[in-house]
Amino acid sequence: MILSSVTFLYFFLPVFIGLYALTPKRHRAKALILGEAVFIGWGALPALVPLGISSFAAYLLGMLIDNRRNNKPAARRVLVISILLELSFILLAVLSSVGVIAKSSAVARAFPPVGVFVYTLGAMSYCIDIYRGQIRCDHRFTIVAAFVGFFPCLTAGPLMRYGEVQDKLTAPEMSADKLSRGISLYLKGLVERCVLSLQISNMWTQLIRLDISGVSAITAWLGLAAAGMYVYFEFASISHMARGVSLMLGIETPVNFDHPFRVSSVTELVRKFNVSVTAWFIDFIYKPIRGSGRGAGFTALAAIVTGACLSLWYGADLSKLVFGVYIGLICLAELAFLGKLQKKLPYIASMVITMILIHIGFVFFIVDDTGYAVSYILAVFGRNGMLVDNLTVYFFENFAVLMGICIFITTGLADRIYRRLSASKHNFLPFLRPVWQLTLLVLGTAFMSGTVQGYLGLINLGAAG
């Protein structure tokens, strides 16, 4: 099921929230399991099998690891089994998405694009955290299963860590305040997804349908800006919707998009973009490889491997791998020398440089064809020998307002104005909240109804399409 669909908003959400509210607090984890079963099973019932196995394996192996906490080698062996199991699920999902496993087969139906890439990481982090002694295992299967398959986050995160949400899952507390804030957040994400992301992606898809050798430099720059906005809103919208639904269920999740486009370095941007997912990879891949006091070589290796793994999480193809390595190399350069240079520059200049660097990378992130991505970047730097063309005017005419709105949001100007108004003596914003929510609901519905909503266009693209 898709968070930004008529089915989810108008049918699943009211029914589920109603049932959930009527369920006594201590049994709400069971209601969450029911929710995740419908959410995942809606698309394909076989998808419930790996989710069930993953949840049960995390529960069982977590207990075994905890029982061997004084015997590290034995605990490590169990942990390896847990990691291999989850990785095998990811591998099967990737093979299904790239078409190696026939899409009509039972295996491919059991590993749809939505869910696998999230719940496997959740299950792994649960076992690893137990192994590291950061948490104790939970003997209540329902809590572990509710954590692993927490459905609002199954599309593309945020990735939760068990230690952070254990208490909230045990007895989730619903309140009018949380519901109201959750509704606002969900509707914000819905509008970002249905209005901004889909419209801006339209600009990008129109552009890449053309022969790139006939595109002028300014048009290519406009396309680059559209690509960046597309990537941002595609993930930020899902994250906002997920956090909104979680909040409605009484479970508060931390901010996952902390204005990643208002930064002065790529390293900072990576940390602020899909925060929880990046944190997961830094915690479980970057830090173990880098170790402590291992030297610059290991730091470099860790940055590149983390970048590569992180990008492959978003989708298994060569182009995304190139993106990951590119980002890893820039982060390294910033660590070694670029960071010092950036600090000497005015903030705006560093921000512009960062945006250019990351947007060039986004071309690799979005397109599947690495060769095309290179041609596109060359067009950006004027290889086609044209500064403007007819399309430049067309794109300005058609997308200037939309781009303006996107820039207003992504650079944090909208939030800054909101905060200033909230801090003023005569704060009237709370009174506007019902009107604001109604406006977002109407807007979201207008752009959602009558259109077929796909899964995320960018994540695990092969199957998601």
Next chain:
Amino acid sequence: MKKILDLICVIMFFSIIVMFAVSTLFFQGDTPKSAKSQSDLEQQLSEHFPLQGSWQTLRTSILLSAGKTEIDGTFLVNSGVIKPSKQVSSSASEKLCGYINDFASQHEGQGVFVCIIPSPSGIYSADIPSVGVGFDQRGFIDDFYYGLDSSVVTLDAYSPLYASRENYIFFRTDESLTSSGAFGVYYSFIRKMGFAPRPYSDYDSEHAMIGYIGSLCTELNIRRRITPDNIELLTPKNGTVVTSVSAFDGERTDEFRSVFDRGALSGSSPLDVFCYGSRYKRLDIKTVNRDYPRLLIVKTARTDPLIPFVISHYSRVTVIDADAASGDNIDDLTDPGSFDQVLFLLDIDSIERLV
């Protein structure tokens, strides 16, 4: 106060979504039936969602206000809208070519003619931004004609339409030919069918409907930045040549006196005024012309405005609608051997659908 506002928000939100959900399930005519799959069910729910037209109007209005000149792949051009045609697949093209060649070889004594009518996006490709230009229709039509046997006579509609592109040859809000556009095509090709064309001065122009908004604009609820169309009928000054029209819909036959269905002008498909649109599988048109040849036309709905001009050269014309009769063979509906000429009159967008 904050609690009250929160409660207002929550109650308002859930009341609205529950109201719409209940309305979708129980108050939108026929309730969603049992679906075969999850996607079926989602489709049904989406189709039954209330106020579809209003949501679409709102969406279109917002996009137009934001300066967009392209809505869902349809471009606003010259006070009208143009939807770029999709590339016709080579398999569809080859299949249709093969069918016509087989038909021609089976009916060797008859003249078999083919006319592919381009779409507005083919004629006005220069006016559409390059992101919306579909494919080279002239090239496609030439290739298609090249694949036909020499016994099949090809009729060029592209050149006369392109030459008249400054005139009102296509509806601005629809994809069909206007009467003027159809006359231009008729005037150009009828010589190749062995007749001298009747001049434009032989016809009276009748503005049958003013302010027509075509299907392209209706689908997207575009009302701003377009000029509505006029449906013009060109009728012979000396009176109609048609004596009777028998229309067969697969079950029953209706009798009419004209090829123009004026009743359609007040209905939901005003363009059905030309030869009853695709409501009937077969029309048998008899004319006052005695001992004139007989013509069989296999056509699609967008080419309807051409037929009133063509019939004046024949004693009997049978028209088979390729869309309405998609499940039938030509032989099931008429005897092709009883005609002197056969004309396949197809619009370019229908090729993919027909085969």
